[in-house]
Amino acid sequence: MDFTFEEQQVAFRDAVRKFLMVEAAPEMLREIWETESGRSKDLRAKLADQGITALSVPEEFGGIGLGDLDWVLINQELGYYAIPDSLSDTAYLAAWLLTRLPSDVALKKAWLPRIANGTARIAIGHPVNPFVSDAQLADLLLLWHDDEVHAVQRDQVKLSFNPSIEMSRRLYQVKWTPSDATRVAPARIGRELWEGVLNRAALAVSAQQLGLAQRMLDLGIDHSAQRKQFGKPIGSFQAVKHQLADVAVKIEFAKPVVFRAAHCLANNRPRAAVHVSHAKLAACEAAWASARRSMQVHGAMGYTWEADLQMFMKRAWALDAAWGDRAFHKTRVAQFIFAEGTALGPGETFN
Amino acid sequence: MRLEYTERQQRFRKEVRAWLEQNVPKQPLRSFDTEEGFAEHRAWEGKLAGGHWSAVTWPKEVGGRGCDLIEWLIFEEEYWRASAPLRVNQNGIFLLAPTLMEYGTEEQKQRFLPRMATGEDIWAQGWSEPGAGSDMAAIRCKAVRDGDHYVISGQKTWSTRAVWADWLFGLFRTDPNSVRHHGLTFILLPLNLPGITIRPVQQLNGETGFAEIFFDEVRVPVSNRLADEGAGWQVAMATAGFERGLMLRSPGRFQQTAKALVDLYLRHQARIDADPSIRDAVLQSWMGAEAYALATYRTACRLAKGGQIGAEASTNKIFWSELDLLMHETAMRILGARAELMPHAPDAGDIGRWLDGFLFAQAGPIYAGTNEIQRNIIAERMLGLPRS
Structure with missing residues (x-):
């Protein structure tokens, strides 16, 4: 039993954190908002230089071959710095899906090396999400159709843009026609693959929400230490302290839930899907609580465009329903705990 | 990260489970906040100790099993799974004992721990006073040095299990001129000393789960002091850490x-x-x-x-x-x-x-x-x- 990360994993996380601290300052994110694509080629290239795009591409295709636990650490950082890029859709989800396609599919050879070296963007369309993120920039779209997996070029789809309150999100309605030519896996294989994608995507969102929750808490702490009223920093008042302490509690108890989910997913444990849904619920609750409390601590400043809080807060709000809303994930947990014969109670924690 | 139990841990779980299946009373014990129930729970502590299960994380020499924290968690999981009786001596075993092991002398450890493990001594806590609740540094109950004794006068309150407990650990003001968290000392004392009056306090459920304790010039040997005179706050904070942290x-x-x-x-x-x-x-x-x-x-x-x-x-x-x-x-x-x-x-x-x-x-x-x-x-x- 060892519920800690390996030193190597933490070292990689720390390196990414240092890099993002410099390269993804809030002013820079605002500049990227103003561009039409909402994405920065430069930032993407730098992220690839850090090795993030190669993280879960197998070594035979030019990657590093790491997995779900490594991504949980990296996704926390991507959340903390609100990186305006659907990086993990390509480098985590699409890489995972492509790797598991039947071995004769030429797609693997064509795309996995490009994911690893950071030159490909792949968008993913799954029915749990009404829209596809970053479809406009995608070199390839991996789309669900009746549990089949289809690989579709961008010129084969019709896109309509749906602006989100979160300026970094680029959401598209995708219209396309499935055909034998686009099908890369039949439903009998695809069903399990899509389940795997969904679980990893929900896990990725959970980890990002943890990062966002921490960032909004940190912003609240900074503000309450600097802002003075009645001649004192407002952070010295108990009413303010307790708001932020409650957020710290929620984050502290969401983290190990997310880490368990990652471990169980990586090791194909029978309860992995339930643990992922639990993780998503816990992390989203922490993130929303952090948004609300940090906003309250910021006072009227928190309601402005100027305050940086907005970019993290809006991301946290938007991600709440990404890859399954709360109803979806609660249903998965409920179906498990209320099913006849489910073993609950002490000693069942790590199944 | 490796979220699997080792073979050894799995064997340990089986051993705990088997012992509990054999020994947990089929009928629930009466509440330990009644006189009969307290006696039943004390006897249960003795039975646990007989199997070396009463304080699994302690060293073997003082009645424990030398378990690490994961084994402790496994033991606790099985204990609750078996609906075994509540631990009447938890204040002693989980809160005082870790402090005693860190700050106590060898003599104190030998004197207190084995009897705690067997339930021969059941421990109560003496922190709160009428004027010192959340503000624990406002403690006034005084312990005045007189040769090789402290003479204690004052009042403690909300002392859990104190109605039938044998011993008490708590904080007393040994420096009359001190304020706040300075000048406090951690003292262990038997509750049957002359000058002690225990007044049970009825709780919400009608039972007497805690008590007020009045001290009228109660003489306690200096050898009952834990750590240095005046170091009580630091020692108490360590106890509070265990209590909130993990073991309570x-x-x-x-x-x-x-x-x-x-x-x-x-x-x-x-x-x-x-x-x-x-x-x-x-x-x-x-x-x-x-x-x-x-x-x-x-x-x-x-x-x-x-x-x-x-x-x-x-x-x-x-x-x-x-x-x-x-x-x-x-x-x-x-x-x-x-x-x-x-x-x-x-x-x-x-x-x-x-x-x-x-x-x-x-x-x-x-x-x-x-x-x-x-x-x-x-x-x-x-x-x-x-x-x-």
Whole structure:
């Protein structure tokens, strides 16, 4: 039993954190908002230089071959710095899906090396999400159709843009026609693959929400230490302290839930899907609580465009329903705990 | 990260389970806040000690088993799973003992720990006073040095188990000119000394779970002092860390309650689903109990790698006390019009334990440092916010 990360994993996380601290300052994110694509080629290239795009591409295709636990650490950082890029859709989800396609599919050879070296963007369309993120920039779209997996070029789809309150999100309605030519896996294989994608995507969102929750808490702490009223920093008042302490509690108890989910997913444990849904619920609750409390601590400043809080807060709000809303994930947990014969109670924690 | 039990840990679990199956009383013991119940629970502590199960994390020489924290968690999981009796000596075993091991002399360890392990000495705590609750540094109960004795005068209150306990540990003011957390000393004393008057206090459930203790020039040998004179605050904070941190409420307790709550909900589902918020609360309860278990394992693993329990101990205390309230409030809502029945009411069946648990859960956010004090600690020591 060892519920800690390996030193190597933490070292990689720390390196990414240092890099993002410099390269993804809030002013820079605002500049990227103003561009039409909402994405920065430069930032993407730098992220690839850090090795993030190669993280879960197998070594035979030019990657590093790491997995779900490594991504949980990296996704926390991507959340903390609100990186305006659907990086993990390509480098985590699409890489995972492509790797598991039947071995004769030429797609693997064509795309996995490009994911690893950071030159490909792949968008993913799954029915749990009404829209596809970053479809406009995608070199390839991996789309669900009746549990089949289809690989579709961008010129084969019709896109309509749906602006989100979160300026970094680029959401598209995708219209396309499935055909034998686009099908890369039949439903009998695809069903399990899509389940795997969904679980990893929900896990990725959970980890990002943890990062966002921490960032909004940190912003609240900074503000309450600097802002003075009645001649004192407002952070010295108990009413303010307790708001932020409650957020710290929620984050502290969401983290190990997310880490368990990652471990169980990586090791194909029978309860992995339930643990992922639990993780998503816990992390989203922490993130929303952090948004609300940090906003309250910021006072009227928190309601402005100027305050940086907005970019993290809006991301946290938007991600709440990404890859399954709360109803979806609660249903998965409920179906498990209320099913006849489910073993609950002490000693069942790590199944 | 490796979330699997080792072969050795699995064998340990089997051994615990087998012993408990053989030995846990088939009939629940009476409440340890009654005289007969207290005696029954003391006897149970003796039985546990007979199997070397009463203090598994202690060294073997003083009555323990030398278990690490993961084995302790496994033991606790099995203990709650078996619905074994509540631990009447938990203040001693889980709170005083770690402090004694860190600060006590060899002589003190030999003198106190083995008798604690067997239940021969049951321990009560002496922190709060009428004027010192959340503000514990306001302690006034004084211990004046007289040769090789301290002469104690004053009052302690809300002392859990003190009505029938044998010994008390707590903080006393040894320097009459000191203020706040200076000049306090940690002293251990038997509760049968001349000059001690114990007045039981009736709790919400009608039983006398705690007491006021009056000291009228009670003479205690200096050898009963733990650590240096004047170092009491530092020693007490270590105890408080254990209490809030890890050992006071092991996760098995809440996982067992969550499981019982799921069962209760399923039995009443047909009627209860008219209020969908109950189903949601059951779901939240189960997830909360899991989260608490996971956080505890994570802390145990970090400690094993040389980490320390810091202010996150305060997040634990808030989390489990609020979870316990949620679970028991939800049970009361499920039981509806029968929830108010006393356990011995003819039509109560086996639901009375939910009422007991509900009442006790009300105390959770208050004892072991109120949750408001915990939030201050989190804000100042974990988040770095300025002191008031």
